[in-house]
Amino acid sequence: xxxxxHSRRGPLTLLWTFLAASSGPxxxxxxDFLRVSTASFLLSASASRAQESCHASDETCRQxxxxxxxxxxxxxxxxxxxxxxxxxxxxILPSYAHDEDDDEVDPPRLAPQSVDELALKPHELADTMxxxxxxxxxxxTEINAVSIPNKEDAxxxxxxxxxxxxxxxxxxxxxxxxxIQKGSLVLxxxxxxxxxxxxxxxxxxxxxxxxxTDAETACNFMEWCWVQHVPKLDDEEDDIRHGWTVFIAFDExxxxxxxxxxxxxxxIRCGIxxxxxxxxxxxxxxxxxxxNELWGPCRYHYYATRDIAPGEELLIKYSEFEDKSQxxxxxxxxxxxxxESQ
Numbered sequence: 001x002x003x004x005x006h007s008r009r010g011p012l013t014l015l016w017t018f019l020a021a022s023s024g025p026x027x028x029x030x031x032d033f034l035r036v037s038t039a040s041f042l043l044s045a046s047a048s049r050a051q052e053s054c055h056a057s058d059e060t061c062r063q064x065x066x067x068x069x070x071x072x073x074x075x076x077x078x079x080x081x082x083x084x085x086x087x088x089x090x091x092i093l094p095s096y097a098h099d100e101d102d103d104e105v106d107p108p109r110l111a112p113q114s115v116d117e118l119a120l121k122p123h124e125l126a127d128t129m130x131x132x133x134x135x136x137x138x139x140x141t142e143i144n145a146v147s148i149p150n151k152e153d154a155x156x157x158x159x160x161x162x163x164x165x166x167x168x169x170x171x172x173x174x175x176x177x178x179x180i181q182k183g184s185l186v187l188x189x190x191x192x193x194x195x196x197x198x199x200x201x202x203x204x205x206x207x208x209x210x211x212x213t214d215a216e217t218a219c220n221f222m223e224w225c226w227v228q229h230v231p232k233l234d235d236e237e238d239d240i241r242h243g244w245t246v247f248i249a250f251d252e253x254x255x256x257x258x259x260x261x262x263x264x265x266x267x268i269r270c271g272i273x274x275x276x277x278x279x280x281x282x283x284x285x286x287x288x289x290x291x292n293e294l295w296g297p298c299r300y301h302y303y304a305t306r307d308i309a310p311g312e313e314l315l316i317k318y319s320e321f322e323d324k325s326q327x328x329x330x331x332x333x334x335x336x337x338x339x340e341s342q
Contacts, residue, residue, distance in 0.1 A: 272296025
């Protein structure tokens with residue numbers, strides 16, 4: 001008995017041995033069990049041989065873990081970072097030539113520059129506008145979770161005059177074309193020119209197929225998308241945007257830079273400002289926001305936290321929506337948890 005349990009013979013051989021040594025009811029039970037086991041073994045062997053005979057070019061037997069070109073299975077579990085790496089975005093996007101963590105600060109300008117000096121010329125924006133239009137048309141055709149109008153009818157996210165200009169090591173940025181008073185509504189994403197995604201697989205498919213057509217556009221799409229948790233107000237009806245939602249604005253608003261890259265304070269902020277914002281500074285001399293807890297929840301509107309001069313870059317804090325752990329993208333379903341080093 002001990003020898004049988006340690007035998008290198010297969011299980012069917014052992015069953016035949018047991019059957020030959022059995023009689024009566026035991027033999028009948030063993031025979032029925034053997035029929036089932038033999039059938040299972042033959043099916044398993046057949047499947048194994050079929051798999052071994054597969055060739056990489058055979059679409060009917062391609063295995064996702066071995067073939068990285070099968071679009072039906074290859075990307076379906078990719079995180080945003082893996083898609084970013086897949087399309088080589090670090091080498092495509094100019095801003096990644098600088099390390100975002102080095103807190104690089106551009107040298108101060110010797111004299112204030114005029115709007116005309118700062119603003120990029122139309123031909124310098126042509127590629128950006130082409131990519132935005134490519135995203136908008138693809139979204140309108142394939143997703144359209146919210147109605148996206150034609151480009152000519154689209155409502156701008158910005159509620160104040162702005163322009164796109166050179167933001168130094170950050171690349172392009174958004175600048176005030178006129179003075180903006182503290183407490184003013186600067187931009188609103190509650191307009192018909194902003195797309196949303198609620199399904200992580202839908203977002204992955206959109207990004208992956210966009211990248212197969214134009215990797216640069218896909219990289220900028222990932223850069224310009226943001227994930228945000230939209231809280232529901234007590235007296236508000238259900239809205240598809242409630243909860244974790246990925247947004248993409250089909251205009252230049254995706255070029256608003258992060259204040260934290262230059263160790264600066266943001267001058268526009270998401271949420272409803274406290275009453276004091278329109279009367280006095282919300283910041284202490286140390287730079288701490290004294291009214292931080294008094295702001296209303298971040299939903300769709302962004303307000304000026306202080307007076308903003310013409311030619312000044314508009315800045316927000318990206319950490320309002322996401323931190324380095326990517327909790328928002330994880331909650332949405334396309335993030336990979338990042339553990340920060342101590």
